[in-house]
Amino acid sequence: MIERIIDKRKHDLGGGFEVGRVLPFHARRTVGPYIFFDHMGPVDLAPGIPRELDVRPHPHIGLSTVTYLYDGAMTHRDSLGFHQEIRPGEVNWMIAGKGITHSERFEYARTNGAHMHGIQAWVALPEAAEETDPAFFHHEGGDLPTWEENGIRGRLIAGATEGMKSGVKTHSPQFYMHLDMAPGSRRVLPAEYTERAVYVAIGSVEVGGQKLHAGQMAVLQPGGDVAIRAEEAATVMVLGGEPIGERFLFWNFVSSSRDRIEQAKEDWRQQRMKLPDGDNLEFTPLPEPKG
Template sequence: MIERIIDKRPHDLGGGFEVGRVLPFHARRMVGPYIFFDHMGPVDLAAGIPRELDVRPHPHIGLSTVTYLYDGALTHRDSLGFHQEIRPGEVNWMVAGSGITHSERFEYARAHGAHMHGIQAWVALPVEDEETDPAFYHHEGADLPTWNEQGIRGRLIAGEAEGMRAAVKVHSPQFYMHWDMEAGASRILPAEYEERAIYVAAGTAELAGQRVHAGQMAVFEPGRDVPVHAEERSTLMALGGAPIGPRFLFWNFVSSSRDRIEQAKEDWRRQRMKLPDDDDREFAPLPAEGKA
């Protein structure tokens, strides 16, 4: 029932802040439309941390980004003029489409110190929506359906699942869920979508009869319900959806067209993409080929 298990790999975002990268993986590039999945932390940041740890202004095309935190806070600024603090349990959903730039800074941690822990994911857009106008949405509260089962607290972050629908605007059939499970709690991941995975962000869980530890993603074969059992108190992320076809990926650019990737690289190299409002004094340089 488990197609493969993917371990997170350390990846430096460029300023010394390290995340655990899960997707893309060489043998499994995507799960449904989810083409990128980074586990941030858990890590304690002391007050006064240097600005070099921040994610400087950088560009995106052809995707939506989703930032979701368990702990801490991040400050988002983008080239559309949005300035948003994201806190635990909230969703920043940014549609890059034809092109957008943004920064993500640890301003709260710099001022107060913070325990940072969260997930950043990218959702590839369908071919017909790859050049849609960029947009930004912030969601919290009733926009994100929550529920309680015996020993389980759940939240639907995006898409539709189990009769629920999140308010986040998505462009293809998909789901993205957060489960906090007490030791001994069990539930089922239904066979609603062709491609599905569960990432264990904390704890240890038995997925389809196999033990999966924190920092591992289990990708499942289609067509069968997946039994899930928490061996200890655990945090799980369930995600997936309908496949949307292969994509090219370079750095922060995703597209069905290699030529479009090359155009985006040239646009950034020649500084033809507007930087975020109130954050336009520095930017992340285009990486060398093979280092993206």
């Protein structure tokens, strides 16, 4: 039932703010179209935290980013002119397409302090949509189907599953779901998609008879329904979809073409990509090869 278990690894985003990186993993780079999965926190940020902790303006191509919080708040600004505060249970879905830049700031925490906890994922775009125009969407409330049953509160963040469909615009078959599970509660994950994974953000669960702790992702074998049972109060993310083919990844760039990655690197070096409105005084250098 379980093909592989992946443990999150510590990764510094560059200013001292650490996340737990799950995808990509050397032996498993994607799950469906999901090519990147970072667990932020949980961490308490005190009022007056330095701006160095913020995620400064940076570029993307060939993907959609999805930011989803359990606690805290983040401020998004992008080169299309959007300025959006994201709060728990809401979705920021940014389509990078042929190119976009954005920043993510801890402005609420800097003023008020905050318990920060959430997930940021990247969804690789299919080849036909890799060069689509960039776009930004904020979703909350009725756009995101929610339900409660048998000790479980659920929210469908993106895609379609079990007869439900999220209002988030996606470009390939997929699903992304948040489950809060009471101790002893149980949910069966159907075999609707070729690739599926279960990530434990809080607590512990049993998946297909195997125990998973917070910070672990179980990549499931294709085919067959799989049961998820909470051994204690747990927060679980379930995701997957149909594979989209080989993708190359460098820094914040994703593409089916190595040449396109090289073009994006040069565009950023030469500062040909517009920075976010009102947030254009900082520039994140392109990572250069070590040694």
